[in-house]
Amino acid sequence: MTSAKQPIIEIDRVDKRYRSRKAESVHALRDVSLSIEDGEFVSIVGPSGCGKSTLLKIINGLERHSGGVLRFRTGAEDPRQAMGMVFQQPLLLPWRTILDNVLLPRDLGGRRGRDADVERAKTLLRTLRLGDFMDRHPKELSGGMQQRVGIARALMHDPPILLMDEPFGALDAMTRDQMSLELLQIWERDRKTVVFVTHSISEAVLLSDRVVVMSSRPGRIVSVVEVGLPRPRSLADINTERFGDYVREIRDTLDSEHELTTT
Known part of the structure; x- marks a missing residue:
């Protein structure tokens, strides 16, 4: 390009x-x-x-x-505020629900306006086909589903840059292919820098x-x-x-x- x-x-x-x-x-x-x-x-x-x-x-x-x-x-004063990071492992907190894991960055940052953030988190989870699992805990989800939660969390503050460190490496071949297609769909829609x-x-x-x-x-x-x-x-x-x-x-x-x- x-x-x-x-x-x-x-x-x-x-x-x-x-x-x-x-x-x-x-x-x-x-x-x-x-x-x-x-x-x-x-x-x-x-x-x-x-x-x-x-x-x-x-x-x-x-x-x-x-x-x-x-x-x-x-355009951000701190470039890191413009980045979302997806790690090799989803690094979810087992005691928090899926929805609360996605909301973790905003909770740690002490952001106001939780209602709007909750709605955005729910929208992201629905987009990633996790709408029926918001109240579940990480142990109830497959590896691919957990990685989707990690992606939703990284996208929570709508960063223009998405950094992804072998996010699908631990998944089986079929799940990995499906995750690649879902990532392509997200990129086609939002055109973030990845x-x-x-x-x-x-x-x-x-x-x-x-x-x-x-x-x-x-x-x-x-x-x-x-x-x-x-x-x-x-x-x-x-x-x-x-x-x-x-x-x-x-x-x-x-x-x-x-x-x-x-x-």
Whole structure:
């Protein structure tokens, strides 16, 4: 996706180093630069331990970067107020109902106007096909349903940016496909900026405008693949030759990078 306007997220030569529990220096990210446009869906793929999740946490302010600059053009005084985060696990509080779990961020923030927030939470849960489960507790829901609650919670304050850290990784294949379709529907409707970390190349191609391919640690960007598949998309796209070409291009890049780091 190309645009003359300024990106909503600009990552400029970001570096990340930290100390391990054994006091060893770990170089997690090296010279990472990436610009993300407003309303763009960008996925990040790469080998385990390459810093994908670390980069997402740096964007969200959950971790500090060691070098480089991040710029945000969200209109919010604190960029984090413009972001919703969906983690690998839904991280629901077992003693709260599904509705109250979605309302947790507003309760922690001490927001006024609870009635309006309750209505928004209910609307989100209905959109995510959880309207009949608002008064249930997390243990009564399947893994896919719990992850839907996590997405609803992240969307509660209607953030322009949605950060997703392998949100479907723990789900079975059929549930994962269904969640991908639901996410596509949400994105098509709201056109939020999404940064999505995944280990699945097919998932990345199905969802994204661009797929960012990262190297082994220290993670750096080795390729950015523009996905030119028409939207709206469906699971039928996975069976097309063009889809397969994108998957092979990304896999070949990862394989080549792996060979370089092991020789």
